[in-house]
Amino acid sequence: MHESTKDHAALAALFNKDEERVNWHDETLWWIRQKRDKNVHQLPEWEALREAASQIKFNVLSNLHDYLLEFEKNATANGVQVHWAADAKEHNEIVHRLLQEHKVDRMVKSKSMLTEECGLNEYLAEQGIEVIDSDLGERIVQLAKEPPSHIVLPCIHKKKEEIGDLFHQYLGTPANVADPQLLTEAARQHLRDVFLTRRAALTGVNFAVAETGEFVVCTNEGNADMGAHLADVHIASMGIEKLIPERKHLGIFLRLLTRSATGQPITTYSSHFKKPRKETPIHIILVDNGRSVQLGRKEFRNSLKCIRCGACMNTCPVYRRSGGHSYHTAVAGPIGSILAPNLDMKKYKDLPFASTLCGSCSNVCPVKIDIHDQLYKWRQELVKEGYTPAAKTISMKLMAQTLSSPTLYNAAGKSGRFVLKHAPFLVNNKLNPWYKEREMPEAPKESFREWYKKRN
Amino acid sequence: MNSRDKILSAIAANQPEKTALPDISGFKGAEEDLQSKYATVLTTIGGKIYFVKDENEIAAAVATQFSQAKRIVNLVDNLHIENAETVISDPEIHNLKNVDLAIIKAKFAVAENGAVWITEKDVQPRVLPFICEHLAVVINDGIIFSTMHEAYQKIATLEEYGYGSFIAGPSKTADIEQSLVIGAHGPRSMSVFVKI
Numbered sequence: 001m002h003e004s005t006k007d008h009a010a011l012a013a014l015f016n017k018d019e020e021r022v023n024w025h026d027e028t029l030w031w032i033r034q035k036r037d038k039n040v041h042q043l044p045e046w047e048a049l050r051e052a053a054s055q056i057k058f059n060v061l062s063n064l065h066d067y068l069l070e071f072e073k074n075a076t077a078n079g080v081q082v083h084w085a086a087d088a089k090e091h092n093e094i095v096h097r098l099l100q101e102h103k104v105d106r107m108v109k110s111k112s113m114l115t116e117e118c119g120l121n122e123y124l125a126e127q128g129i130e131v132i133d134s135d136l137g138e139r140i141v142q143l144a145k146e147p148p149s150h151i152v153l154p155c156i157h158k159k160k161e162e163i164g165d166l167f168h169q170y171l172g173t174p175a176n177v178a179d180p181q182l183l184t185e186a187a188r189q190h191l192r193d194v195f196l197t198r199r200a201a202l203t204g205v206n207f208a209v210a211e212t213g214e215f216v217v218c219t220n221e222g223n224a225d226m227g228a229h230l231a232d233v234h235i236a237s238m239g240i241e242k243l244i245p246e247r248k249h250l251g252i253f254l255r256l257l258t259r260s261a262t263g264q265p266i267t268t269y270s271s272h273f274k275k276p277r278k279e280t281p282i283h284i285i286l287v288d289n290g291r292s293v294q295l296g297r298k299e300f301r302n303s304l305k306c307i308r309c310g311a312c313m314n315t316c317p318v319y320r321r322s323g324g325h326s327y328h329t330a331v332a333g334p335i336g337s338i339l340a341p342n343l344d345m346k347k348y349k350d351l352p353f354a355s356t357l358c359g360s361c362s363n364v365c366p367v368k369i370d371i372h373d374q375l376y377k378w379r380q381e382l383v384k385e386g387y388t389p390a391a392k393t394i395s396m397k398l399m400a401q402t403l404s405s406p407t408l409y410n411a412a413g414k415s416g417r418f419v420l421k422h423a424p425f426l427v428n429n430k431l432n433p434w435y436k437e438r439e440m441p442e443a444p445k446e447s448f449r450e451w452y453k454k455r456n
Numbered sequence: 457m458n459s460r461d462k463i464l465s466a467i468a469a470n471q472p473e474k475t476a477l478p479d480i481s482g483f484k485g486a487e488e489d490l491q492s493k494y495a496t497v498l499t500t501i502g503g504k505i506y507f508v509k510d511e512n513e514i515a516a517a518v519a520t521q522f523s524q525a526k527r528i529v530n531l532v533d534n535l536h537i538e539n540a541e542t543v544i545s546d547p548e549i550h551n552l553k554n555v556d557l558a559i560i561k562a563k564f565a566v567a568e569n570g571a572v573w574i575t576e577k578d579v580q581p582r583v584l585p586f587i588c589e590h591l592a593v594v595i596n597d598g599i600i601f602s603t604m605h606e607a608y609q610k611i612a613t614l615e616e617y618g619y620g621s622f623i624a625g626p627s628k629t630a631d632i633e634q635s636l637v638i639g640a641h642g643p644r645s646m647s648v649f650v651k652i
Contacts (some may be wrong), residue, residue: 003486004540028633028634031634032634037612044486045483048483049483051478052478052480053482055475055476055477055478056477057474058475059474059475059477060475061471061472062471062472062473062475063471063474064467064471065464065467065468065471068463069464070555078618079519083459084458084459084463084464085459086459086463121554134641135631136631136632136640137631137634140631140632142542153631153634154631155631155632157629158633160632160633160635160641163542163632180632180633180635180637181635183632183638184629184631184632184637184640185639188639188640188641191641192553192641195641197552201457207539212603217469220627220628220629220630220640221627221628221629221640221641221642222627222640222642222643223581223640223641225582225586225621226583226586226587226641227641229549229581229583229586229587230549230550230583230587231580240463241469242560245477247608248480248605248609248612249480249603249613250604250610251480251483251603251605251607252480252483252605253620254604255568255603255604264501265501265568265570266566266569266570266571266604266622266624267624268485268501268623268624268625268626268627268628268642269586269622269623269624269627270571270622270624270640271619271620272617272619272620272621272622273619274616274617274619274620275618275619276618277582277618277619282623285464287496288459288463288466292463292466292470293465293466293470295466295467295470295471295472296466296469296470298472301472346576369604370644396563408558429505438550
């Protein structure tokens with residue numbers, strides 16, 4: 001994870017310097033949102049599926065204790081070794097210990113946002129263990145020494161020319177090659193060698209089934225399977241909220257996940273790992289890292305229903321125009337903004353404000369998380385806890401006074417219109433963030449109240 | 457207290473009052489021509505569809521389409537493919553890296569998303585359908601289900617598996633500027649033979 005002292009607004013300002021790139025980023029993500037719509041509209045039962053998924057996830061949260069025990073029992077009976085990690089540190093230590101036990105110092109990893117959340121790669125690097133990310137997008141950002149900017153599309157912020165330069169530098173492709181076909185082929189050859197030579201593979205988990213003790217990993221590229229089936233040991237890391245009660249519930253979630261994420265009917269591979277291959281152990285690490293605390297926050301526990309499809313990011317007008325890195329957390333966008341403050345309220349105090357509260361995120365969420373309501377509730381929580389900047393608190397108090405007094409309100413309106421008409425530079429300047437990238441509105445001659453009085 | 461007990465007791469203390477599971481038995485696909493639906497969806501996601509009467513037709517199609525293939529692994533009973541290996545006897549699975557074509561059996565297909573369901577019992581070793589350059593799948597009984605709901609109902613009646621996977625089309629990626637490229641880490645093509 002990258003550390004940053006800048007807040008969302010400051011990081012978004014950096015991203016916004018290149019207007020052409022912002023427009024391109026915005027349009028690309030909106031195009032994915034449109035693909036999602038096209039696919040979703042083919043299913044008349046879409047809303048019923050969302051509702052069922054939401055209810056299943058509520059049931060999971062209300063019975064998580066027993067489902068975890070059931071999963072542990074069944075996975076163990078299947079021959080899978082179950083580990084528990086209270087926090088990121090313990091998760092990373094377990095992975096390190098398992099690698100040491102298998103005398104492995106090079107590992108191939110498929111996409112796992114949880115390991116981003118835990119800072120696993122950095123931790124293992126410090127222990128002298130090399131990790132290669134095998135998802136193409138993740139490999140690209142890894143070569144660029146950047147974190148993913150999107151949970152499903154890790155290098156959505158990168159232009160193909162930049163990727164061509166990276167591949168030229170690290171994978172020996174000819175200079176100035178920017179053709180996606182050629183670049184993907186180069187990555188295929190490079191990563192094939194990685195798959196064939198790594199003895200340990202780590203994957204994420206999309207769903208784990210309490211009833212059967214199996215877990216499901218979804219990819220389009222086939223990288224999770226290539227890694228896991230060729231290695232001597234498979235480590236799977238999952239957040240405890242990834243459980244679902246029964247296998248038949250996968251029918252609901254697999255129908256929702258990829259349609260919401262990229263507008264595909266399903267990922268190319270939805271692999272169900274139940275028992276290890278002969279003599280090749282599977283270890284599964286159940287990670288809490290703040291989730292049990294979030295479960296206790298009545299207003300915010302719904303965020304634990306998330307299945308990490310990324311639909312809320314693709315649709316978000318703020319995410320599309322500020323870029324994933326502006327959220328300075330592993331999971332960006334609207335969902336990240338309601339998850340991160342649970343982990344560290346002070347560090348992520350800016351994120352619930354990185355939203356227009358338009359509600360589009362809640363509308364596309366396949367498990368019906370009330371994301372925009374939670375953003376609003378986090379704002380209230382942050383103000384209560386004193387995490388908002390003083391200038392904002394003072395201006396909000398001033399505004400509250402003005403709005404509650406008709407005399408003050410009238411006077412404020414009059415002077416506002418006067419200034420906009422006669423001295424616009426007083427507000428249209430660099431000190432006023434409301435006028436960044438915006439044109440001045442024309443000031444009306446009179447207020448509604450004045451107009452109404454004249455009429456009568 | 458160890459982490460397991462710590463996590464479990466925190467969850468027990470924090471989880472909300474129990475809510476019921478929804479009844480999902482009502483979800484099923486529309487009544488439609490599943491063969492043509494499957495063909496359309498599979499083609500859209502980059503796969504090739506063949507409706508065939510018997511193994512001879514499959515063998516003929518394989519001979520034409522994969523005439524360049526040097527190393528072929530064929531795990532389908534009653535299907536005779538010239539010069540193909542029918543068992544993988546080498547325990548070193550990494551040696552499968554030069555398999556040009558793998559022909560495997562699937563239990564059934566799913567119309568809504570183009571997927572086929574394979575399990576470890578029919579596909580040994582697990583890595584075969586991923587490491588091969590091209591993949592061909594035979595649906596022996598010609599079963600196509602409408603949606604994933606019917607698929608999981610069927611799976612519940614089949615023999616338990618150690619590993620199973622829905623495979624829908626060739627491996628692909630769109631990570632570079634959202635340009636779709638077929639052939640990421642797995643097969644560069646997927647052909648499905650449905651026996652009718």
